[in-house]
Amino acid sequence: MAAEVAEAEAADGRCRLRRFSCELGLLSRPDGSAAFLQGDTSVLAGLYGPAEAKISKELPDRAALDVLLRPKVGLPGVLERSREQLLQQTCEAVVLGVLHPRTAISLVLQVLSDAGSLLSCCLNAACMALLDAGLPLSALFCGVTCALQPDGAILLDPTARQEQEARAILTFAIASSEKKVLMVTTKGVCSVQEMQQCLAAAQRAASTIFQFYRDSVRRRYSKS
């Protein structure tokens, strides 16, 4: 099986990202698949599409994208549903769905282990799966989670423990074209200035993640 593993670390002053690792094309049935690891958090993504859509779900001018997020234990609940909505909005913003009208694109994510920053790991795995499947994209996107500690310090890519101690947790989905923000979700209380600072830190970290994407894809194509 063609499987690529690449790692990256970023030391950005105080803002450090955990070790990344990515495997592309590891599942044989989906059209695109990727496994993304951030520290101890890992998510497996499988993408099917563009495939035949049910008449009730098909859209006349673009592809219908739906996301399924499965937790590690138990049945999907309200939290998974809200995360699916966020992932769907982000993916629809970059996928060129107008090239495939009346089709369905399904993204299935399975949480393998959760040690903090789960939503950003899901975003990264989704982007890699879209790359692996060869769907037309207008830009890449990545997910970065910031934790605001009670003393005002910003921590990027927090672990589960740091998330619990934090005053607020912000997750950003950032596009590769001019670092535009595609999606923001916040949990907790923070001021406008703090949010701007977190956004700036996340945009800096996004450059590292996009470079990691490039290295993973380069490694994959160097084999064939």
Place this chain on the structure above:
Amino acid sequence: MAAERGAAAEALVGQVVLPGDLLLLPAHYDEDAEGERLRLSAGTAPQGQLLCGPGLRRSGAGLLVTKCGLLRHRPAGGGAYWVDSQQKRYVPVKGDHVIGIVTAKAGDVFRLDVGGSEPASLSYLAFEGATKRNRPNVQVGDLIYGQFVVANKDMEPEMVCIDSSGKSSGMGIIGQDGFLFKVSLGLIRKLLAPKCEIIQELSQLYPFELVLGMNGRIWVKAKTVQQTLIIVNILEACEYMTAQQRKQALAKLSGN
């Protein structure tokens, strides 16, 4: 990634490009005020228009990459740029020769599964020598090798088994027996390249019949079932094996 915005297209040929990268075309291509039109000029500028192939879209001053892969360039006839990407899912393209499986007969039209998002339609008159009285003997479950005459995102794809002069030229119903399997689209393109080493090496092993469909489907038939399965396994493994490993595997088999 300020450096990635607007890199020269020629500099990136043969390298990996990612969606969102903007490729700038050489200066002598766009001298118009609009920047979109290409001028035909004598001298160093190539004749003809620049072709923007799969994986690229025109955007403003240059080409926007929409799929990840290796950037390729062909200087002949005005030049063409395209992205060589690995994919499993097939999207119908006009003129492609594909293997379809008949799933239904609806009146005068057969419905074929070609691996895309919609089933393709094939009229019973689109076979060589077919008339209203002389219908072709096609059953549900048969394999058909044909080409697309209509394939775009807005319409249902349509296939025919004759070329423009009315001859079948190898297309039509694929015979009994044999083995159908699926590989990635990149491997099919590699096998269809002229003087493909893999096919030449395999043909020295056993005689066999081979049909390659651009939708990733391959049909193989050899003299015995065992020989057929050996060829199937080698073709499937060709995706992951290097040339050296493949030669070793074939040497072992021909020694047996």
